[in-house]
Amino acid sequence: MAPSPEIRKVRPEDYGPVEGDCTETFQKMINDVGSQIIADSWDKYLIKTTVAIQLSREYIISGTLNMGPTRPIRFGLVWQGVNKNLTELVYTGSQTLFHIDDSWYGLRFRDMSFRCTNNAGSFMYSRAENGPQDLICSNCAWRGTWNAGFLLDGNNINSEFGFNNCFISGSYEAAWMWSGSDKGDPQQDQFLNYWFNDCKVEYEYGDFLHYDRGGFIKVNGGSYIILGQRPNGSPSTFFVLLHQQHYDGVEKLAVRDVRFELRNSLSRVIYCEWGNCHITFDTCSDTANAFKPHSVDLVSHQYYKPACVRYVNCDLVGKHKYDQDNNPNPRQQIVYDQCSHSNNRTRDSFIQSTGLSPNVKFRDDADGIV
Helix, strand or coil: CCCCCCEECCHHHHCCCCEEEEEEHHHHHHCCCCCCCCCEEECCCCCEEEEECCCCCEEEEECCCECCCCCEEEEEEEECCCCCCCCEEECCCCEEEEEECCCCCEEEEEEEEEEEEEEEEEEEEEEEECCEEEEEEEEEEEEEEEEEEEEECCCCCCCEEEEEECECCEEEEEEEEEEECCCCCCCCCCCCCEEEEEEEECCEEECCEEECEEEEEEEEEEEEEECCCCCCCCCCEEECCCCCCCCCCCCCEEEEEEEECCCCCCCCCEECCCCCCEEEECCCCCCCCCHHHHCCCCEEEEECCCCCEEEEEEEECCEEECCCCCCCCCCEEEEEEEEEEEEEEEEHHHHHEEEECEEEEECCCCCCCC
């Protein structure tokens, strides 16, 4: 039987001053606790020591917190606040608050918030070769003006990221999560398993999930609202899924029991280019602003040559668009099952397309579309 792990509790106050800029204090703390977290075996994940960093107030950080060298991989670090309204890391820099270079497994952030005052700053850059997995954020919040939240790069992993009862607000020049942000980094598609449960995603502008790589994504419950518009006039989109070809098993998005609000003509639920995708929206609604003039012509969901797309028991605003070319996707099956439509209640007004006609079926439609 493996021995019970030692649980060590530390505070930033144990490592130096926390008034004003705390970068040096936090880096000293990270360096110390990283050396204490040791695994007996990568295969068995037997952890000798885990550390809980206890945070109780606002902390200002201007520099990047380097989470340590690539090897050995460290297992199990908890950042524990009081709650997301009382504990906050305020990032004033123009790089990233956290930098992970293939070095951590099992990070936890609980009951705290992160606020950026510089729209060039990002929350976390994680580059993976075989390391970063199993990151869970619970009851956390992102506020302020950001370039991005999570920037994910590398060749392998950056997987099993979970978010429970989190609040995402503020603005994002790029996206809150951007998978494949460094175009010069040779990458594969082993970035997958992203889980969002009962989150409140209500931000000013930017994309929520922007995936240049593949992904396996589950969104369950919550309120998703795009409040404003990008200053440059480009659209803000909750799910941006790019490029036709990816590896097997990394082109899935399942969204269930989510209420969307698209408050202006430059907001969308999804733009998807995945050619072998399985996209499902189940028991969702995006019709809260259907009474506004922009909603009639709003293209709220847009696809390029998709494979399998399914809407079940959804209430839908505006139009859905399917862009095709002269080479049809032989696996294409697009189904609307027991859905209703707030603005466009005929097939011709609701379904927009370019190129070859998409393979669309309506079943038991509330507005009689067949």
